Amino acid sequence: MKVLTKKTDYAIRALLMLGSKRGVYLSAKAISTEQDIPYQFLRGLLQEMIRHDLIISKEGAQGGFMLKKDPDEIPIAQLIEIFQGKVQVSECMFRKQLCANRARCVLRHEIMRIEQVVNSEFDKVTIGKLIRDLDAANGMTHGSGETA
Amino acid sequence: MKVLTKKTDYAIRALLMLGSKRGVYLSAKAISTEQDIPYQFLRGLLQEMIRHDLIISKEGAQGGFMLKKDPDEIPIAQLIEIFQGKVQVSECMFRKQLCANRARCVLRHEIMRIEQVVNSEFDKVTIGKLIRDLDAANGMTHGSGETA
DNA sequence: TTAATTGATATCAATATAGTATCAGTTCAA
DNA sequence: TTGAACTGATACTATATTGATATCAATTAA
Numbered sequence: 001m002k003v004l005t006k007k008t009d010y011a012i013r014a015l016l017m018l019g020s021k022r023g024v025y026l027s028a029k030a031i032s033t034e035q036d037i038p039y040q041f042l043r044g045l046l047q048e049m050i051r052h053d054l055i056i057s058k059e060g061a062q063g064g065f066m067l068k069k070d071p072d073e074i075p076i077a078q079l080i081e082i083f084q085g086k087v088q089v090s091e092c093m094f095r096k097q098l099c100a101n102r103a104r105c106v107l108r109h110e111i112m113r114i115e116q117v118v119n120s121e122f123d124k125v126t127i128g129k130l131i132r133d134l135d136a137a138n139g140m141t142h143g144s145g146e147t148a
Numbered sequence: 149m150k151v152l153t154k155k156t157d158y159a160i161r162a163l164l165m166l167g168s169k170r171g172v173y174l175s176a177k178a179i180s181t182e183q184d185i186p187y188q189f190l191r192g193l194l195q196e197m198i199r200h201d202l203i204i205s206k207e208g209a210q211g212g213f214m215l216k217k218d219p220d221e222i223p224i225a226q227l228i229e230i231f232q233g234k235v236q237v238s239e240c241m242f243r244k245q246l247c248a249n250r251a252r253c254v255l256r257h258e259i260m261r262i263e264q265v266v267n268s269e270f271d272k273v274t275i276g277k278l279i280r281d282l283d284a285a286n287g288m289t290h291g292s293g294e295t296a
Numbered sequence: 297t298t299a300a301t302t303g304a305t306a307t308c309a310a311t312a313t314a315g316t317a318t319c320a321g322t323t324c325a326a
Numbered sequence: 327t328t329g330a331a332c333t334g335a336t337a338c339t340a341t342a343t344t345g346a347t348a349t350c351a352a353t354t355a356a
Binding site for chain 2: 329330331332333334335
């Protein structure tokens with residue numbers, strides 16, 4: 001069971017890079033090279049993140065991408081939702097079988113509870129938090145701002 | 149993001165049925181009909197569960213399947229692992245990028261922590277617990293042992 | 297003007313998921 | 327002792343999802 005697909009993985013890494021260099025435009029090429037993400041694939045992801053108001057872009061030479069939102073307001077739960085769809089345990093598990101003739105379905109309830117736990121965990125981890133964790137780890141042995 | 153695939157979903161339902169009728173062999177056909185699971189597909193799942201020592205079978209007329217383990221010792225985490233593979237956040241997320249030259253990787257640590265939370269939640273829910281929840285719900289309006 | 301860039305889309309390949317078909321072997325019961 | 331009701335095993339097909347590539351137009355800075 002793969003929790004994060006490549007799309008989400010790549011998107012997080014791109015955002016970490018954008019979040020580490022605020023105020024300047026980073027090109028898709030630069031991100032692709034630095035993070036070892038397939039160029040055209042990454043561009044699709046960046047477009048998708050523009051549509052979701054996470055980043056902005058500037059066209060033309062010296063153009064690129066920049067964070068639009070505060071990194072602390074980008075939980076990875078949101079990225080999972082964008083690139084993998086909302087967390088759902090299964091389309092309508094148990095419903096036909098068990099919930100047909102009663103209002104409340106304990107199984108579905110149980111399953112939904114887990115769904116919420118999972119989501120809340122992914123909500124706690126934001127791009128901002130990851131950047132700080134990363135800086136702290138880098139700070140032990142390197143100057144700040146590094147990613148490798 | 150789909151947490152349970154059809155395989156896991158069907159397997160859980162089959163086990164709930166087997167767990168509700170202990171001591172008798174239920175045929176794949178009976179389970180398939182009752183639970184509305186594609187017959188041959190179900191048979192594959194049952195074989196897989198035999199291999200994992202969850203159930204036993206008896207061949208021939210009046211044959212079928214029976215639980216081998218105590219329902220309380222079958223967490224759905226195990227079924228997810230069997231039919232969808234171990235829960236993993238991503239193949240080796242962040243490792244190349246961030247962990248190359250240091251022992252500890254805070255990001256990976258963060259991600260692994262979530263992995264454990266998810267797993268522990270799925271460990272808490274066993275087939276036995278689901279059967280009891282189900283019986284309790286049925287008991288409110290029906291005789292016990294019903295599944296629909 | 298031109299090289300560096302994004303916007304938009306079309307296409308493709310690989311993998312995973314879901315489902316079907318077939319045949320051999322076993323067992324119960326008439 | 328035969329035949330129907332079963333499981334064991336395996337091969338196959340269809341569809342969806344994931345991962346990746348290619349192309350061309352439009353924009354911008356130098």
